Amino acid sequence: MSPKRIVLYSPLQVATASLFAGWVLPQPAVRIRSRSLLWSELMLGSALALGLATCTTGAARDVERPPNVIIVLADDLGYGDLPAYGGTDIATPTLDRMAREGVRLTSFYSYPTCTAARAALMTGCFPKRIGLDVGSRFTVLLHADEKGLAPSEVTIAEVLRERGYATACVGKWHLGDQPVFLPTRQGFDEFFGLPYSHDIEPGNPRAAERGYPALPLLDGETVVELGPSPDGLTRRFTERALAFIERNAERPFFLFLSHAMPHQPVGADPAAWRDLDAETRAAIEAGDYAARDALYGLAIEELDASLGLILAKLEELGLDDDTLVLFLSDNGPQLRVGSAGPLRGRKGSALEGGSRVPFLARWPGHLEAGAVRDEVVRIEDVLATVAARAGAPRPRGIDGRDAWPILSGGAAEAPRVHFFWVKGRIAAIRRGPWKLYTTGELFDVEADPGEGSDVAADNRDAVRGLMRYIDAARAAFGDHESLGPACRPAGRVVDPRPLELGAPAPERPPNVVLVFTDDQGYGDVGCFGSRTISTPHLDRMAAEGIRLTSFYAQAVCGPSRAALMTGSYPIRVGEPGNRKHEHTVLHEREVTIAEVLKGAGYATACIGKWHLAGARRADGSWDARLMPNAQGFDEFFGTPEYNGITAYVDEHPFRSPLMRNGEVIVPEVEDWSDITRRYTDEALRFLRAHQEEPFFLYLAHTMPHVPLGTSPDFRSNPAGPYANAIEEIDWSVGRILAELEALGLDDETLVIFTSDNGPWIETTEGNDPKARAFLPRDHSGDAGPLRGYKMVTWEGGLRVPFIARWPGRIPAGAVSDEVVATIDLFPTFARLARAPMPFGWTLDGRDVWPILAGAEDATSPHEAFYYYSFTHLQAVRSGRWKLVVPRPEFPRWTGFSARFIGDDVATTELYDLDADPGETHDVAAEHPDVVARLEALIETGREELGDYDRIGTGARFFETGERRPHLWRGPLTGRPQPPSGR
Numbered sequence: 009m010s011p012k013r014i015v016l017y018s019p020l021q022v023a024t025a026s027l028f029a030g031w032v033l034p035q036p037a038v039r040i041r042s043r044s045l046l047w048s049e050l051m052l053g054s055a056l057a058l059g060l061a062t063c064t065t066g067a068a069r070d071v072e073r074p075p076n077v078i079i080v081l082a083d084d085l086g087y088g089d090l091p092a093y094g095g096t097d098i099a100t101p102t103l104d105r106m107a108r109e110g111v112r113l114t115s116f117y118s119y120p121t122c123t124a125a126r127a128a129l130m131t132g133c134f135p136k137r138i139g140l141d142v143g144s145r146f147t148v149l150l151h152a153d154e155k156g157l158a159p160s161e162v163t164i165a166e167v168l169r170e171r172g173y174a175t176a177c178v179g180k181w182h183l184g185d186q187p188v189f190l191p192t193r194q195g196f197d198e199f200f201g202l203p204y205s206h207d208i209e210p211g212n213p214r215a216a217e218r219g220y221p222a223l224p225l226l227d228g229e230t231v232v233e234l235g236p237s238p239d240g241l242t243r244r245f246t247e248r249a250l251a252f253i254e255r256n257a258e259r260p261f262f263l264f265l266s267h268a269m270p271h272q273p274v275g276a277d278p279a280a281w282r283d284l285d286a287e288t289r290a291a292i293e294a295g296d297y298a299a300r301d302a303l304y305g306l307a308i309e310e311l312d313a314s315l316g317l318i319l320a321k322l323e324e325l326g327l328d329d330d331t332l333v334l335f336l337s338d339n340g341p342q343l344r345v346g347s348a349g350p351l352r353g354r355k356g357s358a359l360e361g362g363s364r365v366p367f368l369a370r371w372p373g374h375l376e377a378g379a380v381r382d383e384v385v386r387i388e389d390v391l392a393t394v395a396a397r398a399g400a401p402r403p404r405g406i407d408g409r410d411a412w413p414i415l416s417g418g419a420a421e422a423p424r425v426h427f428f429w430v431k432g433r434i435a436a437i438r439r440g441p442w443k444l445y446t447t448g449e450l451f452d453v454e455a456d457p458g459e460g461s462d463v464a465a466d467n468r469d470a471v472r473g474l475m476r477y478i479d480a481a482r483a484a485f486g487d488h489e490s491l492g493p494a495c496r497p498a499g500r501v502v503d504p505r506p507l508e509l510g511a512p513a514p515e516r517p518p519n520v521v522l523v524f525t526d527d528q529g530y531g532d533v534g535c536f537g538s539r540t541i542s543t544p545h546l547d548r549m550a551a552e553g554i555r556l557t558s559f560y561a562q563a564v565c566g567p568s569r570a571a572l573m574t575g576s577y578p579i580r581v582g583e584p585g586n587r588k589h590e591h592t593v594l595h596e597r598e599v600t601i602a603e604v605l606k607g608a609g610y611a612t613a614c615i616g617k618w619h620l621a622g623a624r625r626a627d628g629s630w631d632a633r634l635m636p637n638a639q640g641f642d643e644f645f646g647t648p649e650y651n652g653i654t655a656y657v658d659e660h661p662f663r664s665p666l667m668r669n670g671e672v673i674v675p676e677v678e679d680w681s682d683i684t685r686r687y688t689d690e691a692l693r694f695l696r697a698h699q700e701e702p703f704f705l706y707l708a709h710t711m712p713h714v715p716l717g718t719s720p721d722f723r724s725n726p727a728g729p730y731a732n733a734i735e736e737i738d739w740s741v742g743r744i745l746a747e748l749e750a751l752g753l754d755d756e757t758l759v760i761f762t763s764d765n766g767p768w769i770e771t772t773e774g775n776d777p778k779a780r781a782f783l784p785r786d787h788s789g790d791a792g793p794l795r796g797y798k799m800v801t802w803e804g805g806l807r808v809p810f811i812a813r814w815p816g817r818i819p820a821g822a823v824s825d826e827v828v829a830t831i832d833l834f835p836t837f838a839r840l841a842r843a844p845m846p847f848g849w850t851l852d853g854r855d856v857w858p859i860l861a862g863a864e865d866a867t868s869p870h871e872a873f874y875y876y877s878f879t880h881l882q883a884v885r886s887g888r889w890k891l892v893v894p895r896p897e898f899p900r901w902t903g904f905s906a907r908f909i910g911d912d913v914a915t916t917e918l919y920d921l922d923a924d925p926g927e928t929h930d931v932a933a934e935h936p937d938v939v940a941r942l943e944a945l946i947e948t949g950r951e952e953l954g955d956y957d958r959i960g961t962g963a964r965f966f967e968t969g970e971r972r973p974h975l976w977r978g979p980l981t982g983r984p985q986p987p988s989g990r
Contacts, residue, residue, distance in 0.1 A: 074171060074398040075371065076331040078263045078318065079390070081129070082311055083122065083180060083205075083271040085366065086341030088349020089308060093366050095347060098305045102316040103368060106335060110370030111379045111415050115453075117426045117438070118339055118387040120355055120362035122182050122205060123148040124429065125338035125387060126266070130163045130183065130194070132391030132408035135429065136485045139498030139847050140183070142432045147356070149184055151208055151221055152506045155847045156184020157194060158499035159607030162403040164391045165195030165262060171400040174256040179245045179266035180205065186501045187229055188608050188844050196264070200227050200248045203507065206238055206268050206275075211295055224507040231509045238275025238300075241268045242307070246314040250321050257325045260398070265318070269307040272342055273297045276306035304345040329372045332397060334390065337365040352459050358428040358435035358445070360459060369415055376417055382454070384424045384438060385411045405496075427481055432488045434481055437474050442467070444474040483968070491849075493966045497599065499607070499844025502835070502855060517608065517841040518814065519757040521705045521744060522833070524572070525737055526565065526617060526650070526713035528808065529767030531792025532734055536809045538790070540727040541734045545742035546761060546811060553759075553813030554822035554860055558921075560829040561765050563805045563877055564798060564905060565650060566591025566619050568764040568830060569708070573600040573620065573639070575834025575853035579879050579953050582964035584622070584634075586971045588879050590903040591649075593622040596633040597966045599846040601834045602640030602704060608843030611698040613643040615690045616708030621648050637669055644669050645690045646708065651680055652715045680717025683710050684733070688740040692747050699751045702841065707744075709737055714768065714787055728786025745813075755815045758840065762830070763808040769797040774907035795927045799905040801875040801882040801892075802927055812860050819862040825922075827868040827885060832856045850962055852953075872945040877902045877909065880956040884945050888922040889935075891942035901956040916943070 089095050092107040093114075118125045119135060127133070127140035135141040142148075144155040157163075165175045176198040177191035184190070185203035192199050202225060209215065209223035222234035236244070249265045269275060281289060284302060291299035315335065322328045340354050340361045341347060353359020367385070369375055388408035395402045396410045413421055428436040436445045441454035450464035450471055464471050486492035530536060534543040535550040536557075562568035567578035570592035574581050579588065582595040594600070602612045614636040621634035636644035647664045663676035677683070691707050711717070712733035722736040723729075741761060748754045767789030773779035788797075796802025810828070812818055831853035838845045839855045854869035868887075875883035880902050883892045897912040918932035918939055932939050954960030957975065965971050 073330070074173070074260050074400075075374075076261050076263075076322075076327060077168065077173075077394050077398070078265065078331060078333045079129075080311075080315055080318070080333070080335045081126075081179070081264070081266045082308075082335070082337040083266075083268055084339060084342050084346065084355055085270060085308065085311075085337035086346035086348045086354075087351050087361060087364055087366060088347035089270075089341065090366050092368065094349050097347075098308050100308065100312040102312045102319065103335065103366075105319075106315075106333070106368040106370045107378070109372065109377050110333075110368055111375050111381060113367040113369075113385050113414075114380060114382045115384045116336065116365060116367035116387075117363050117384065118337065118365050120339050120357055120428070120430060121147050122180075122271075122338055126182050127157060128387045128408075129338075129390055130157065130165070131161045132164070132388050132403070132406035133161070134388065134407045134427065134485065136427075136432070137407060137494060138496050139491065141429050144847070147431055149182060149204060150218065151185060151204065152504045153185060154500050154502070154504045156186060156189030156499045156501070156844060158497065158844060158846070159188060159193055160499075160603055161194075161496070162406075163195045164394060165191070165264070167195075167391065167395050167400050167403065168260075168262040168398055169195050169197070171398050172260060173398070174252075174259055174261040175264075176249075176252045176262070177201065177264045177266065178248045178252065179241075179264075180268045180271075181266070184499065184844075185224075185507060186504050186842075186844070188501060188842060189499060190226070190229055192229055193609070198228070198252065201225070201245065201266065202236075202241075202268060205271055206236075206241065207271065207273055207297075209235065211273070211297065213297060221506040222509075224509070226507070231507050234509050238268065238273055239278055241275055242310045242314055243277060246317055249314075250317060253318070253321050253327075254325065257327060265314075267311055267314070269311055270304050270346065272345065273300045274303040274307050274345065275300070276303040276310050280306045280310065298344070301345045332369070332371040332374075332394070335366070335368040336387070339363060339365065350458050356430070358430045360443075360453060360457060362430075363426075363428060364457075375415060379417060381414050381417070383414045384426055384440075385414055386424060386426050389424070425477055427478075434478055434485075434487060437477055437481075439474060439477065442470050442474060444471060444478070446478060450474075493597075493968065496597070497846030497849040500847040500849075501842060501844050502839045516756065517610075517702050517843075518817075519703050519705075519753060520605070520610075520837055520840075521707065521748075521757060521759045523737075523741060523744070523759070523761045524569075524616070524706065524708040525734075525761075525763045526708070526710055527765065527768045527789065527798055528712055528734065528737075528763035529789030529791045529797075530794050530804065530807055530809055531790040532712075532730075532767065533809045533811075535811070537792050541725070541731045543734065543738040545738045545745060549741065549745070549759065549761060549811045549813045550821075552815065552820045553811060553818045554824060554862065556810040556812075556828050556859075557823060557825045558827050559762060559808060559810035560806045560827070560873060561763065561808050562830070563765055563801055563875075564591070565617075565713075565764050566593075567876070567878075569618075569620050570594055572764075572830040572833060573602070574598050575601065575831050575851040576964075577831065577852050577874060577876065577953055579876055579881075579960065580850070580852065580963050582966045584967070585973075586965050586967050586969060587974055588972060589622065590878055590905070591619060591622075594620040594634060594639065595964075595966050596638060598639075598964070599849060600640045601837055602636075602706070604640070604834070604838050604843045604845055605702075605704045605841055606640050606642070608838075608841045609702060610841065610843075611694075611701055611703040612641045612706075613691075613694045613704070614641040614646065614706045614708065615644075615687050615694070616646040616706075617650065617710050617713075618644070618646060618708070619649045624648070632670055635670065641706070643694065646687065647677070647710060650713055651677065651683075651710050652713075680710065680715060682719055683717055684736045684740055685719050688743050691740075691744060695744070695747050695751065695753075699753060704837070707740075709740070711737060712789065714783060716787055728784075730787050730789055734789075758812065758814040758817075760810070760812045760833070762810040766791050766794070766796065766798045766805045766808065768799075770908070775910065776907075793926050797908075799877070799908040801877050803890075803921070803925060806875060814860075818860055822862045824859055824862075824866075826856075826859050826866065827870050827873050827887075828856050828859060829853070829870070829873060832869075836860070850964075872942075872949065874949045874953065877905050878956070879954065881946065881949055881953070882913075884942055884949060885921065886942055886945060888920055889938050889942060890919045890921050890927070891932075891939060891946065892917040892919070892927075893943075893946060899956075918942070 124135035127135040177196040179201040224231040225233040225236045348361030351361035353361035389411040392408040393411045423440040443453045449462045451459045484494035534547045570578040666674035716729040718732045722732045725731040769788045791804030794804035796804035835855045858866035873885045917930040919927045952962045
């Protein structure tokens with residue numbers, strides 16, 4: 009077969025391209041199916057004051073056939089290395105041609121390190137906003153790094169693929185090497201290249217101290233080679249890029265060609281080494297890293313020749329006028345090689361030479377030939393610019409702006425602001441001609457690009473104005489390792505592992521079904537001691553799985569769901585307006601387990617009660633930003649809050665709607681008799697629809713919360729309506745288990761059953777003997793041997809039944825009394841799914857899979873478990889001991905729950921829960937050392953998490969303004985009145 013025709017443009021290209029004449033173009037790569045585009049962002053980044061960022065959805069222009077887009081990214085190429093930017097030592101005829109036929113930007117800014125630059129390019133966000141300004145162990149991401157680009161972030165590849173583009177990433181990725189972070193999970197149909205820089209390998213002089221493994225080369229998600237030579241990388245990447253273009257010539261395509269060169273160790277095709285002296289050649293062949301610096305010019309010329317082949321392929325296929333080609337570098341040159349031209353500084357520096365890089369754009373017929381623009385454009389602007397040209401919507405919450413007005417020479421616009429982040433800190437800012445360092449130095453970089461003359465003394469107004477930008481950015485984004493309220497966490501995986509050659513595709517992660525009941529007591533399941541309620545399916549689950557006898561939720565519905573969704577104590581969780589609500593209102597920027605699993609490719613559904621969106625608005629609607637579909641769930645069918653307060657709906661004016669996603673399908677449910685059956689039918693439909701992919705089903709039953717309702721088949725238990733409701737839930741569990749077996753998913757699914765809090769026992773209002781009757785006793789559950797009930801922090805309020813079943817993975821008939829809580833389910837599910845968790849995000853939960861799996865040495869990961877009533881810290885458990893701190897009766901700061909807390913605790917009490925789960929014998933006087941230790945844990949909890957009268961140092965706030973403006977300042981005691989209206 010004769011080689012394809014190559015169009016050449018200069019004698020140098022003839023000579024260089026001849027080196028590539030024998031390149032064999034590979035067969036089309038197998039496409040890796042990856043997740044759909046996440047248009048609903050994990051957390052919306054707020055626009056900063058002073059015009060720092062725009063966060064609206066741009067109106068994209070309508071185009072019939074969007075342009076192909078090729079982004080060629082060089083690695084560590086200096087501003088002064090190219091003749092188009094004043095360089096004289098290296099010949100780059102293709103890049104010179106691009107400059108003549110397109111637009112050259114002279115004030116284009118990236119970031120001074122590889123990972124940060126690529127994060128901004130891929131997402132259109134400041135790297136600090138998405139937690140990728142630094143790596144977890146170094147300034148960039150290394151091998152087997154727990155950190156990476158959160159799958160919830162929307163990449164340029166996802167934006168274009170949604171528009172119908174074929175997408176490919178060829179070359180260096182450097183945004184996380186674990187499978188969930190790879191390009192094939194971030195919108196790219198194909199990936200061929202390196203997960204990180206090619207110097208992260210055993211030949212590196214620092215490899216021993218950092219434990220570098222062999223460098224992996226991946227095709228898709230499979231390692232096809234270890235230790236590829238740097239001398240062949242440019243050639244191999246170009247081969248794959250040309251093949252991709254040819255395969256996709258009939259449809260729009262996006263090619264991200266991210267070269268490894270001229271990053272050290274520098275590599276170039278050995279056929280071009282003919283001018284090297286024998287000593288240098290021998291040193292290179294002997295593995296001398298520094299000797300490879302002699303290849304720097306050759307490496308850039310090879311990049312230029314590669315680009316020549318790309319342009320030639322476009323002309324050959326008739327795509328030249330239909331393709332926008334961008335060429336840029338990720339940052340300035342490294343220390344020993346390269347040139348920043350007239351600029352001071354190099355890679356890693358806040359000086360101009362660290363971040364100002366070459367940028368060329370070519371699109372025949374659309375961009376003015378030979379144009380030069382000196383306005384500031386940032387690497388974040390690439391996504392917005394490309395999206396607009398493709399007719400695609402710009403994702404919300406990004407910092408980039410469409411730079412087409414600058415590229416096309418259109419109307420002038422307000423100057424853009426560029427922040428120079430170095431190792432997580434803002435080191436400088438540029439706006440217009442001015443660049444201000446946080447040290448106070450000011451430079452006019454239009455007149456003085458080399459930053460030779462500090463003019464701060466003569467331009468105090470400019471200094472003050474720029475410092476306002478810096479102060480606003482610090483307040484929004486934090487500084488150094490801190491994450492500010494405008495930041496979104498990077499992804500994080502548990503137990504990251506080095507990539508291995510030919511590693512088989514990882515086994516399918518388990519499906520997860522979580523059945524969460526409402527107000528079910530500890531003693532309301534047969535296997536937990538009930539003698540009046542028949543639960544054969546739950547008993548079967550326990551016989552075939554594990555039962556936890558010290559499993560803790562929270563004391564009331566909303567906080568319990570917040571703990572489950574976020575893996576954090578509710579008092580830590582951020583809420584709108586910086587407030588705390590008795591039923592937690594989950595801030596849209598909190599990270600939920602559904603978002604984490606969805607980011608790992610799971611289909612997700614919330615069926616049942618949500619209760620994390622607050623009260624309905626004046627028009628009767630709920631804030632869509634706070635509902636399940638905006639918190640990681642693909643599907644929602646259920647109620648936005650609880651179903652009522654009293655035993656019978658017609659005794660109370662409150663009625664809840666029934667919704668499907670954002671649509672109200674029943675405005676006011678007046679009869680709850682079919683709700684468990686409807687939820688079950690929806691759950692079975694979801695299982696069938698998603699049997700071919702991993703799924704997370706959160707089945708949050710409304711029952712047995714009052715008002716109770718059961719279908720006609722479940723009304724015969726003499727114990728009354730509550731027992732009937734539990735038996736219908738048991739029937740529902742049986743239907744789900746049967747469906748999993750019928751679908752062949754039984755051995756691939758972790759099924760968990762638990763409750764949100766203890767039973768609601770309130771026979772008279774507030775259980776005040778003098779008050780009027782409230783809930784009939786047969787409408788309430790049983791805490792078994794435990795003291796207390798819903799809304800109090802005795803054991804019966806928070807300790808709930810828990811059963812987990814996963815055939816072949818969880819031992820049958822196991823029982824554990826280790827302390828585990830709903831906060832632990834988030835990290836446990838994430839670990840099993842190998843899903844990235846939010847990096848730098850404090851979770852109170854811990855991975856408890858060893859306990860669920862029945863490991864012999866598995867113990868609780870919690871030194872302390874804290875008992876809160878609303879924001880009031882009332883007790884702590886550590887091992888077998890529980891310490892209850894003094895409190896008055898009816899503590900008003902506990903809000904609605906106060907009416908249940910009619911027993912004051914005059915002095916500190918200590919209980920041995922192993923011997924006395926009913927908390928009947930105070931043994932504080934007998935164990936003063938235990939009391940002292942647990943009192944110290946109480947103070948730790950107050951400091952980190954907070955209390956009714958203080959804000960914890962670890963509490964999350966996502967908005968500016970006063971924090972917890974409603975912090976308790978009122979009277980301490982007095983029986984509160986029952987709620988009115990709701």
